[in-house]
Amino acid sequence: MARHKQSEREEIRRETRQALLDSAAVEIARHGYDNANVNTISQSAGFAKGTVYNYFPGKEALLTALIEETASLHRTFILERIQTEKGVHERLVAFFRAGFDFVTQYLPRAQAVINILYGPHQHFKETLYEAYQPIFAFVGQEIIAPGIQSGVFRPVSPGYTTTLLMTLYLGTCSQVDERGKPMLDPEVVADFAWNALKQEYAVRR
Amino acid sequence: MARHKQSEREEIRRETRQALLDSAAVEIARHGYDNANVNTISQSAGFAKGTVYNYFPGKEALLTALIEETASLHRTFILERIQTEKGVHERLVAFFRAGFDFVTQYLPRAQAVINILYGPHQHFKETLYEAYQPIFAFVGQEIIAPGIQSGVFRPVSPGYTTTLLMTLYLGTCSQVDERGKPMLDPEVVADFAWNALKQEYAVRR
Amino acid sequence: MARHKQSEREEIRRETRQALLDSAAVEIARHGYDNANVNTISQSAGFAKGTVYNYFPGKEALLTALIEETASLHRTFILERIQTEKGVHERLVAFFRAGFDFVTQYLPRAQAVINILYGPHQHFKETLYEAYQPIFAFVGQEIIAPGIQSGVFRPVSPGYTTTLLMTLYLGTCSQVDERGKPMLDPEVVADFAWNALKQEYAVRR
């Protein structure tokens, strides 16, 4: 009975949803979650005020979806860049480079997420932590742990070190000017981290 | 006599202003600037809704004052703890300790400031950067520069390094649970930074 | 062949219309006319959101149709049960029994109608009164008037008495719990009405 095929309709819905999420990222990055205007989000995605409510039950759900999508993108982005690197040092550098690139490429999403990370909404923070869990785990298991085991890193506490690294990562990645240009260089940050962790006299590998 | 009354009045004004700022810090820490309710701030300071407008022209000015007061407190707090330390390593440790202690002691203010730092309000961020300028300068001039000059630190870029250190500082200090307990230890963070910066084989001094 | 298809189509249309009215009754009974959601009605009838507009020009028309259909059902229901009774007392009892049974059997429709009857929509009330006119008339002509003429009832005003009886009828029928169980017994109500109207010493007939 439907004139559109099922798949066509799904395609339209997917695209609209994407457009709304993109729009939400921009609006939230610019004004913060609390000041983001749902009507504006829908309209600057090219739709009427109410359309967003055909796709998300409310403002909260919109942000939750944005967080999850961003984390997923971010994860993919990092994994792709790191898994090909074999040495610990290379991985560390690739990790920071990936972060900086991600922010540059997905600036609004990244800003929105940073906003939440240091913002007052406990509920969203938890969503964020959960969504980023895989990245945390990856850093611990694929960079820190091998580094320590191979003797490249000092015998640091893996837990604390992961936290420190992520803190450095998020803190430095998030420092960009309005155009998205980072204030620091991924190499500089990676170098800082490398020196902080490496065994003296260690050979890079 | 009139003079006396005058100074009494001033004293009362100062105290009321303080109470309002305290209240603002708590409210903003809990709900974020955008969701902070000015009426609530005034009332939980023990005054009527309108009273805050006898002290600050509006919500913005209230936050600006809070930022400036917090920066000033923070500066004093750090300087007191560091100036007595002579060695670079001691100063580094004292710096992080002071930060963690400040957050613990002035939790609402610290949370409010972190909120702004990573939040979407460019205008407030600028105020914040300006207000924290002296601390940036102090770290650069009293920790990094002497460290490099004395050969205790590697010959790093002073500008980048200050930024990195402040990033690490703010990022780690701001990670506290709801009760204000930090997730990391200042010693651990200081150690991380120390290793990142020190000349290999350097003697701590 | 074409004729056959024609009637088949009509049959389908009739069934769809019925399904939509059933669905409307349930939704309106639950949420009231104002809060009834047209899209929900269409969907819980098993169709898409827009389908209802292929059968009714709008929300109002949907309710109007529901009122008329309900009145018609109600009328048939009552007439069937009463016309077979000959005595005035029997008719009175049958009348209340029929009402209670109707409510039990067509709960959502009955609730929707009661809703309108005591609700604020003058326009619908008028539709309702018109649609129920035959029942009013029937009660007046087939119960009250014969009762008075035969001396079984006191010489009451036929107009007022019909109104009183209908009021009692609607008021008691509409008092059901959420499952549709009436709070009163038709016999009790009929007995009350009988005593109110009967000539003292009258013989039931």
Added chain:
Amino acid sequence: MARHKQSEREEIRRETRQALLDSAAVEIARHGYDNANVNTISQSAGFAKGTVYNYFPGKEALLTALIEETASLHRTFILERIQTEKGVHERLVAFFRAGFDFVTQYLPRAQAVINILYGPHQHFKETLYEAYQPIFAFVGQEIIAPGIQSGVFRPVSPGYTTTLLMTLYLGTCSQVDERGKPMLDPEVVADFAWNALKQEYAVRR
């Protein structure tokens, strides 16, 4: 510190609250709860849109307050008129007269309440039943029970009879035209009820 005395302020609040409730009664009577516009209520009471929210936390609370106030008014109204009557018959008549007079005098409130009574909002119905409990109890204890005990009434079930009487009462009181003129006469209704309940050959007392 306050320029108004406490009592003056309280007086103003009381009056404003009253005005808002009056306005709410009119608006709800006219359009029903669901279609009543809170902004309109506030504005036709002579205030700005938001003022109502300084007095009631929301639309629901506004209606709850209206129900309770109406029940209280109604109770007072009835008790005053009935307690002075000693005989059962007189009380029955006074009861219906009071009801009709109440509706005439407080038409919007009465219509609003009737609306709720037969409307779809279970929550409000419960509030309404609770608020009207004292009137139910009064009818049972001060009219029905004495009537039965003195032999003036037939030995009916007190519970059912109270319900029947209240049903008749609410049903007949609520039938008014748009101007508030009742369709029935309290004496006619009282007479109907009296005949329904009285012992044959009973002497009125």
Added chain:
DNA sequence: GATGAATGAGTCTTCATTCAT
């Protein structure tokens, strides 16, 4: 006939701010 994506008018609610006292 049926579909469901899209629309946008309408409503409840919040709260920064004003100001008469």
Added chain:
DNA sequence: AATGAATGAAGACTCATTCAT
């Protein structure tokens, strides 16, 4: 100085209705 009643702009959300397919 302080008060708190009042304001009204702004924004989240609902849903009856339209219409291209």
